[in-house]
Amino acid sequence: MMSNIEEEIQKAQEERDEERRKHFQLLDQLEAEKVEENSKLQLALTARDAALSESQMVGREIGKLQQQLKSTNAALEDQVPWNDIQLVLDQAHGDLVSTTTRFWNTVDALQNKRLASYLPGSGFIHADWPEQGGVATQGHDFPLGFSESNVPLLDQQEPSAIKQNGSLEG
Known part of the structure; x- marks a missing residue:
């Protein structure tokens, strides 16, 4: 009887080792996915920061151009059209x-x-x-x-x- 129990224990340990190995593989896979997702997140954050910086720069440029337009319109207000x-x-x-x-x-x-x-x-x-x-x-x-x-x-x-x-x- 012992041999049956020993076999079952042996079998249970193998199943447990197999489950552990699968869990470790799954854990390694999840860890790799986490690193990959963190990398994607960093790229997205960098792109967002660059877009935000460019947006601010474009906003300042628009402000300057609007000021120049107002100045030009004021200067041309008293001008006579070419026609x-x-x-x-x-x-x-x-x-x-x-x-x-x-x-x-x-x-x-x-x-x-x-x-x-x-x-x-x-x-x-x-x-x-x-x-x-x-x-x-x-x-x-x-x-x-x-x-x-x-x-x-x-x-x-x-x-x-x-x-x-x-x-x-x-």
């Missing part, structure tokens, strides 16, 4: 072109009038034009029937100073 300026500039340009055109037309008319005074039959007496038959005094040109005060004071140029295209050289 309004462009309309005024276009109008001023048109006026300037018109005035310049009138100026040069007036200059051309005065030059043409002056150049025409060198032609025979213009009402001026020229000593070098014998066909006019008038008498010139001291190289001056006098309009017929006009006093000297009516003659415009223009820069006197000789007919030889006329370019081929009809404008004055100068």
Whole structure:
């Protein structure tokens, strides 16, 4: 009988040793999982801290940009929009072109009038034009029937100073 009891004890000890071994394996496995989970937790905490730090930095940057925007808006408050300026500039340009055109037309008319005074039959007496038959005094040109005060004071140029295209050289 002893042998049966001894066998049962032996069997019970083996079962107990097997259970212990399984529990130790389970305990080792749980310990490994705990280390792995702690490692994941550390990574998550580090990532959270980095995200929090970056969030604070972005918040400060947003604050700075909002301040710059307010400052810029305050500076631009009294500024005129480009579209309004462009309309005024276009109008001023048109006026300037018109005035310049009138100026040069007036200059051309005065030059043409002056150049025409060198032609025979213009009402001026020229000593070098014998066909006019008038008498010139001291190289001056006098309009017929006009006093000297009516003659415009223009820069006197000789007919030889006329370019081929009809404008004055100068």
